Amino acid sequence: xxxxxxxxxxxxxxxxxxxxxxxxxxxxxxxxxxxxxxxxxxxxxxxxxxxxxxxxxxxxxxxxxxxxxxxxxxxxxxxxxxxxxxxxxxxxxxxxxxxxxxxxxxxxxxxxxxxxxxxxxxxxxxxxxxxxxxxxxxxxxxxxxxxxxxxxxxxxxxxxxxxxxxxxxxxxxxxxxxxxxxxxxxxxxxxxxxxxxxxxxxxxxxxxxxxxxxxxxxxxxxxxxxxxxxxxxxxxxxxxxxxxxxxxxxxxxxxxxxxxxxxxxxxxxxxxxxxxxxxxxxxxxxxxxxxxxxxxxxxxxxxxxxxxxxxxxxxxxxxxxxxxxxxxxxxxxxxxxxxxxxxxxxxxxxxxxxxxxxxxxxxxxxxxxxxxxxxxxxxxxxxxxxxxxxxxxxxxxxxxxxxxxxxxxxxxxxxxxxxxxxxxxxxxxxxxxxxxxxxxxxxxxxxxxxxxxxxxxxxxxxxxxxxxxxxxxxxxxxxx
Numbered sequence: 001x002x003x004x005x006x007x008x009x010x011x012x013x014x015x016x017x018x019x020x021x022x023x024x025x026x027x028x029x030x031x032x033x034x035x036x037x038x039x040x041x042x043x044x045x046x047x048x049x050x051x052x053x054x055x056x057x058x059x060x061x062x063x064x065x066x067x068x069x070x071x072x073x074x075x076x077x078x079x080x081x082x083x084x085x086x087x088x089x090x091x092x093x094x095x096x097x098x099x100x101x102x103x104x105x106x107x108x109x110x111x112x113x114x115x116x117x118x119x120x121x122x123x124x125x126x127x128x129x130x131x132x133x134x135x136x137x138x139x140x141x142x143x144x145x146x147x148x149x150x151x152x153x154x155x156x157x158x159x160x161x162x163x164x165x166x167x168x169x170x171x172x173x174x175x176x177x178x179x180x181x182x183x184x185x186x187x188x189x190x191x192x193x194x195x196x197x198x199x200x201x202x203x204x205x206x207x208x209x210x211x212x213x214x215x216x217x218x219x220x221x222x223x224x225x226x227x228x229x230x231x232x233x234x235x236x237x238x239x240x241x242x243x244x245x246x247x248x249x250x251x252x253x254x255x256x257x258x259x260x261x262x263x264x265x266x267x268x269x270x271x272x273x274x275x276x277x278x279x280x281x282x283x284x285x286x287x288x289x290x291x292x293x294x295x296x297x298x299x300x301x302x303x304x305x306x307x308x309x310x311x312x313x314x315x316x317x318x319x320x321x322x323x324x325x326x327x328x329x330x331x332x333x334x335x336x337x338x339x340x341x342x343x344x345x346x347x348x349x350x351x352x353x354x355x356x357x358x359x360x361x362x363x364x365x366x367x368x369x370x371x372x373x374x375x376x377x378x379x380x381x382x383x384x385x386x387x388x389x390x391x392x393x394x395x396x397x398x399x400x401x402x403x404x405x406x407x408x409x410x411x412x413x414x415x416x417x418x419x420x421x422x423x424x425x426x427x428x429x430x431x432x433x434x435x436x437x438x439x440x441x442x443x444x445x446x447x448x449x450x451x452x453x454x455x456x457x458x459x460x461x462x463x464x465x466x467x468x469x470x471x472x473x474x475x476x477x478x479x480x
Contacts, residue, residue, distance in 0.1 A: 018370050021067045026060035027051055034062020036209040041200070042462045044207065045354035048380055057383070058369060064209040068376040069369065072383035074390070074416040076367050080358050080377065081423035085110065087364055091357040091376055097205040098279075101198065102232060105276070105283030106428070116271045117280060118428070120264055124176065124257035127431045131330040133175055134435075138328045140170045141439045143184050145325055145447060152476040157453045160300055160472040164293035164440070165192050171436060172288030176257040177238055177281065178245075191234050191285075194227035198286050199465040206357075206465075235281045239274070257284070284429075291352055292433045294468040296440055299346040301459060302397050303444075304452040304474060309399070313338065313445035314479065326443045339441040340434050341402035347419050348385045349397065352466045355380055356418065384416040391416070448476040 029035055039047060048070055051059060057072045071077070080088045089095075089110045098108040106117040144167050151158055166183040169192045174180045183190040201224045205213065213221045242258050254260040261280065265272040303310060320335040321327060327336065356379040360371040371377070386394045390413040391401065401409035415422075420430040427433075444450065452459075453473035460470045 017368050018365060019368055020370050021060050021069060021372075021375065024058060024060045024069070024369070025055040026070075027055070029062035032065050033209050034064050034066070034068075036062070036064060036207070039207060041203050041207060042464065044203075045380070045382075045463050045467060046461065048355065048378065049382060052380055052383055058367075061378075063207065063376055066374075066376065068378060069366075069371065070378045070380065071366075072380040073367065074384040074413070074418070077356065077379040077381075077418060078415055078422060079366065080379070081356075081418070081421055081425075084358070084423055084425050085114065087361055088358045088377070089361055091206065091359050092374075093206045093208075094202070094357070097202055098283075100205075101202070101228060101282075102275075103198070103279050103282040103286070105280035107283045107287055109279075113271060113276075114425075116264070117276060118425075120260050120272070121257065121280065121284075121428045124260055125428050125432050130333075130431070130435060133432070134328075134330045134333070136174050136180075137171055137435065137439055138326060140167065140174065140180070140184070141326045141443055143170075143182070144440070145443055147184055148444075148448065148476055149478060152448060152478050155475075157473050157475055160474050161293065161297045161469060164296045165196070165289055166190070167440065168289045168293045168436065169195070169285070171432075172284060175432070176284050176288070178242060178256040178258060179238065191231065192289060194230045194234075195286055195289055197224050197227040198231070198282075199290055203463065203465045231282065231285075232278070235278050235285075238281065239277060288429060288432075290464075290466045290468070291427075291429075292436050294352045294466050295343055295347055295433070295437060297469055297472045298350040298352065299343045299437070299441065300444070300450060300474060301350065301452070301456070301469065301472060302346050303342070303441075304450045305456055306397070309342070309397075310445065310449060313342065313441070314449075317442045317446035321442065321446050325447055327439055333435060333438055336438040336442050337403060338399065339438045339445070342399040342441065343434075343437040344402045344417070344419075345397055345399045348391070348417060350461070350467070351381050351385065351419055352468070353419050354382055354463065354467045356421070379418075381418055384413075387416070389413075447479055449479060451475045451477075 027035055027038070030037065051061070052070065052072050059070050061068050061070055090108060095104060095108045095110055098104045106114065106121050109117060148158070169183050170181060181191065183192060205211070212218070217225070239258065243262055246259060246262060254263050258281065261272055261277045264270045265274065265277060303313065316338045320332065327333060358377045360373055360375045360377065362373050364371045366377070384390050388394050390411060392409045392411055398409050401412055420427040451474065453475045454471065459472065461467055462470050
């Protein structure tokens with residue numbers, strides 16, 4: 001490391017174009033606390049975007065006493081994504097906070113421990129498995145359809161974010177763990193009530209200037225501990241049931257991710273312990289729930305304001321599905337490109353991942369900026385997606401910009417869209433998410449018209465690790 005530091009310093013002395021963090025602009029910082037007191041975790045991304053308008057595409061803030069680079073340059077973001085995990089890692093407080101929660105799985109784990117976990121998760125969620133996934137997902141989508149029909153016929157307002165989280169919990173649990181919890185129809189104390197506490201607390205603890213919870217428990221910490229205990233009990237029971245099923249009914253190979261992890265744990269030197277298994281079950285439950293559900297919710301935000309788009313989506317769904325109410329086949333998914341494009345356009349304007357947070361492992365140079373080892377780097381994803389040099393007519397909601405053959409919306413720089421990350425640690429669940437988006441949105445368009453039950457301006461962005469609407473009340477009406 002000393003040799004690398006000397007080389008880095010020589011680069012600095014020999015390259016006048018390089019800037020140090022101290023050279024960059026940024027908001028005024030307090031000693032020790034930095035800018036921590038200026039952050040509300042739920043609106044942190046908006047604060048950072050506002051400072052970006054003031055200070056430019058690269059500026060410095062204080063996360064506690066340490067200087068942190070904030071950047072909205074998509075080329076530099078892609079550089080960091082490509083150079084993981086050798087040169088950059090995820091922001092280290094994320095891993096330590098996740099480990100304290102028993103959730104240091106494939107999303108947050110770093111170093112050599114990441115590779116065996118990544119391999120198993122990628123194999124389980126590979127697109128080649130989707131033909132077998134579709135019947136299960138179709139059944140869950142049908143269940144959601146029937147629930148929405150009952151609510152629409154009763155004239156009730158739906159809180160759509162809650163509805164979609166129930167759906168994604170059911171899909172993730174059924175496909176990854178081999179059980180269908182049916183939270184769509186269960187009105188009791190369902191597991192997602194407790195899962196919903198995890199991302200907000202992870203966000204809060206990640207940006208905290210001091211880890212108070214290790215020394216004193218505030219009321220919110222005690223509430224969180226109770227929810228976390230319920231989640232871990234649920235996970236332990238799920239693992240035990242699956243292990244017993246595998247013992248009682250040996251088969252040729254694992255049928256889902258949990259069975260694959262349990263099978264791997266019996267192999268010498270696999271690195272897959274019960275602790276690792278539990279951490280990845282928690283990771284997939286939380287990540288599989290929030291990201292897809294919030295993408296769908298923001299997509300419905302735009303659909304609900306655009307009657308012409310609803311008519312276009314309804315016509316597309318009728319053409320693809322015929323007399324069927326939902327897509328039932330793997331082949332049918334291929335005709336639903338417009339629905340995926342609509343969701344991608346929604347997350348261009350309302351990114352569920354508005355910031356990606358990393359840390360330099362060693363001394364590095366990023367663009368023309370010199371980074372000491374351990375420098376946090378926050379990338380803002382929305383500014384480049386609203387840049388007219390990256391996307392034509394960026395302020396307009398134009399799903400067709402994502403469809404092949406639509407050349408009129410130019411420029412179109414797909415590298416500036418990084419909602420699933422990129423590089424070696426690209427999101428392993430991205431293909432599954434796209435299938436869920438196609439299924440739910442085509443079902444919605446085929447069977448219902450949608451109207452927002454609130455003024456669009458009253459629906460605010462909130463950041464709990466992923467960015468979601470504070471509410472998404474809608475009114476559905478059944479279509480013939």
